[in-house]
Amino acid sequence: MLAPLIKGLVLGVFLAISVGPVIFAILKQSINNGHKAGYVFVAGISVSDICIVLVCNLFTSLFNLALSHKTAIAIAGSVFLVSLGIYTLFFKKVKTDEDNKIVNKTFRKRDLAAIFASGFLINVLNPGVFLFWFAWTTAIIVDSQTTPHPAEYRSIVFITCLLFVLFTDIAKVALASRLRSKLTPEILRIINKISGLILIGFGIALCWGVLAYGDKIA
Template identity: 35%
Template sequence: MIEDIITGIPLGIFLSFLVGPVFFVLLETSAVKGFRAAFVFDIGVVLADILFIAVAYFSSYRLIQSIKNDPAIFIFGGIMMLTYGIISFLKLKKVSKNIDEIAVEELIKKNYLSLFFKGFFLNFINVGVLLFWFMILITIGPKLELDTMRMITFFSTVLLTYLIVDIGKILLAKQLRNQMTPSNILKIKKVISILLVIFGLVLMFQGWFPSDQKLVKKALEKIE
């Protein structure tokens, strides 16, 4: 068990610093809305990861392979993320016209349920996350002898480490709250919206150019 825990810690740290839409939105949420809001957002992200791990573990090889070979899945996820980013940016552009009349409290309103689903949604629509967990499963699974308890220990360690490191990131980003004027908050939110658009386009390109998924293909071929 100790060996499985030690194996899972580095992966959890790596996962926490993996740059993607969730990474940037987490930091923005902490800086703008505070620790609790960012933590709730992160719990939503982790729940999506747990769901993906369960799907990777219980689903058949054929199901995962069909997802990998279906570009429509990536394109759909990319369109969802792209649309979310564009709508957010347009809303912020409209708000910026009345920036002088807006109080900081209005910009940092907290709806914890909404933040939870936002974290879950941003992670869930990225099909690449499912493929990532599947690659981890087929790489680590044989080393853990496919023992259920050892698998639970390993993946629990990974997610717990991920969450602990994220708490550190949240606390660091929270230090910027004193500089969160309405103007600065809007600028940060606009940058995050643009990044979501970019990540959405990247996800769509993965569907249009499936050759970029060679790493997944090689991993799958090993277990055929």
């Protein structure tokens, strides 16, 4: 089936180039903590996307329940983003050695688990993600009904999309990690401050958008 493959790729490209808190968080995580932390963070994002797609396709009532609490989810997501931004802006330290070079961190299992959880939460605590997947799931389900094998059609579209997004996120981590080796501690501190401000801005915008226009969202 070529048609669902192409549709999945188009949807994946759209997601990959969308500007939002996730892309900045991936870059921040990778530049600050290296490629290992970046890959774990991306894994958390990917798992959250898979969970949302499954909920949209298989558990409509559960999705509707989540959507009915979109304001609470938005506030939780806003608090999470703003807290992460404040920590990055004011408290994130750049560790250096005696030669003033950036030190590579060693992560324990619980550190990696926390990074994975932060990747999962930054994606799932965004009502816009639910609405995006619901809109596309509805369109693809309707489209699949015109094909001989609807379930196979939907599976190809979503698997292709999710894999493409995962590979592009992995590429972002790899590029950010290569950039990290060329950064000085002072430049990294400036990047942290900019990243913190961006995350705070996204958090405020998320909360404001849902509180101001949430009642207009179907």
